[in-house]
Amino acid sequence: MRKYLTFFKIRFANGLQYRAAAWAGVATQFAWGGMTLLMFWAFYQNGKNSFPMTFPELSSYIWLQQAFLALFMAWYFDNDIFSSVTSGNIAYELCRPVDIYAMWFIKNLAVRISRAVLRCMPILIVAIFLPKPFNISPPASVISGLFFLVSMALGLLVMVAFSMLIYISTFYTLSPLGIRILATSVIEFFAGGIIPIPFFPEKLQTVVQILPFASMQNTPFLIYNGYMGGSQIFWGILIQACWILGLVVLGKILMQMALKKVVVQGG
Amino acid sequence: MRLYLKYASIILRGQMQYKVSFVMSSIGQFLVAFTTFLAMYFMFNRFNSVNGFTFSEVLLCFAVTLAAFSLAECFVRGFDTFSGIISNGEFDRIMVRPRNEILQVLASRIEFTRIGRLLQAVLMLIYAVPTSQVVWSSDKIATLVLMLIGGFCVFSGLFIIYASICFFTIEGLEFMNIFTDGGREFGKYPISIYGEGVLKFLTYVVPIALFQYYPFLYLIGRTDNVVYMFLPLVGVIFLIPCLAFWEIGIRHYKSTGS
């Protein structure tokens, strides 16, 4: 465990080096969030009744999305991992006394968390003081707030567990490029990254809700703003937990099979 | 120009060496654009119209922006990877060759996989042009062409600024994405829906509305003001300050060597 902690620290300090990048990231996400809200505002003016949630609820959703973008960004993949597989250097990693699945998992967690920690505060603080109804509201209730935190942690695990499958797929395809772009757009869309899932057509929603993508950012953010309440919270978190279990088990099995192949072929 | 085509052919041949990757990336690019389209479809499915614009009208606007962006991206995105060109010393190589630096940078990175995105734009145009209820007289066709040219120039200008900043710092470049990728993402709707302030900013500071919103109004017959039709040409002028900034960047590079 200690080696992972040291690793996390190095990554974190490394992330801080890029001061301008951090500021620029905050500014970008801020502008992005603002523009998104203005777009929804235009639609809201047009048909208030067709809006699936209240506008303040949507504002909260969008600002959470921007603040914790780094946790759930679909396009982030570690290039080192891809190249270690395609170049065959993975053979060296097999010599070390670490579980590769765990190692990669931690690595991804570390990067995502360190980026998010740097950027979430400025965005949240400014978002609080924005004029109504464009500001972020406090959690719908204390319970919502608590479960939001739990659910966000679970969502991050789902996200990383899913991206592990993409890494592992490189063992089989040997060319990460295409599948990576493909995965990015699918995750982004079905996770509610482009428009929140409640804006999807009703019938589609019921299907999308149970896909793993909805268990990433969708569940925690909807718990926070109160769109999901009562037993829905329970079910949302249960689905998240199931997906973590399923994805990790699947990932481990696929990894094992892939590594066996590598060993047999001698790298 | 001939030289540029030579570069293009050599890069295309290079990229074709990895056919699977090339095809997958093109499909991927197509899909990225497609999900954006799908999201927009869902929105209109729910709301029917926004600020009085119908789905097929907005689609036309979206198609123009996307086409202009992907054209610019295909041919000008050399600037996008420019920080890499500087840090790996490739720019030194460019400087010891007797040709214009911009041409060489442009030509050194032509991204043919963006064809996927361009294809998406063309498909949407094909769908939107007949369904938009625009009577396609010659002036309307001219407007559409001007919008594409103007859009190409504005996005190119933005990419050039993006690259010029690399001469001074490679940190914080992410900010420019608001205008490049943001321009593409938010340019799918007529700029006016974002409100007065945004419209003003995107008219006078970063002239995205000049090729998008105003001529679009003329296109769908919201205005008869012919001036609106020619506003995209102002977008072409936008290139001038961008190129000037580039020159400043080169001078800085020459004096610091980094």
Place this chain on the structure above:
Amino acid sequence: MIELRDICKTFKVAKRNAGLGEAVKALFRREYSEIRALKNVSFKIDEGEMVGYIGPNGAGKSSTIKIMSGILTPDSGECVINGRVPWKERIEHVKEIGVVFGQRSQLWWDVPVVDSFELLKDIYRVDELSFRKNLNELTELLDIGEIIRTPARQLSLGQRMRCEIAASLLHNPRVLFLDEPTIGLDAVSKIAVRNFIRTINKERCTTVILTTHDMQDIEALTERILLIGKGKILLDGTLNELKKRNSTYKTLVVDYTGERIKTVSGLRVTKDLDGHVELVVDTTLLPVSQAIAIISSQVDVSDISVMGATAEEMVVSLYKEFEI
């Protein structure tokens, strides 16, 4: 031909310290330090000369090359090459120079080398006829006729370097800058590259400026060397002059049978094995012939050889002398 006078250049470098605390501090404020990369660098190189430009890493070699190739503008001083100031008339200037960066490729990675050549032909606006003639000559001299149809990424380092050099000579430049052209090459390729550079210099009268850490390059190629250290030109002279400076000491290697050799003043043992000894002779105190006489009077010599200092050793001693 090439003239540099009092060239100065200073860089500003951001300080970056280790540690989390420092990283946080750097978020808000950053300190800079100034590095004087070149201090009054002056030299003159005539047409057709071949000059070795040597010095340890960070001495200012690449800054000088960058200034001479028009990439970098100096803070002060003059530089005129072929009657032009490089950084003021970049495009005209670079038409007449060729540059090889040993560690970077100028060939397009995924296409056959000859396609890169064709593109370079267009970049430099070389006309078809002289391009063909030049290409034939270069492929023959460098023995790359067989490999130019192969994509650059599939070539070995030695093959690639030969193609790189050909690429920078396609427009027949009057000046050729070679930045570590033999780095990482095997012995055969090194010799091929050196022979080629010599031929080009002789036959085309191309001025060659060569930076390298490989002293065999210098010994094989250049008459004149420029030594730079800490941004200053420390020495400008021929290799022979340099050798003379260092020629007061000679090394004797002796194989013998018999008793251990007794030394006299001016003779010093540096290596003593059973039956094999290496001695240094200070020729100001003791002529070499006399030293040999002294040794052969004491023991039965089966083999003896006399060596001057190698270029490598001379440079090391120069670095020491100038404390760089």
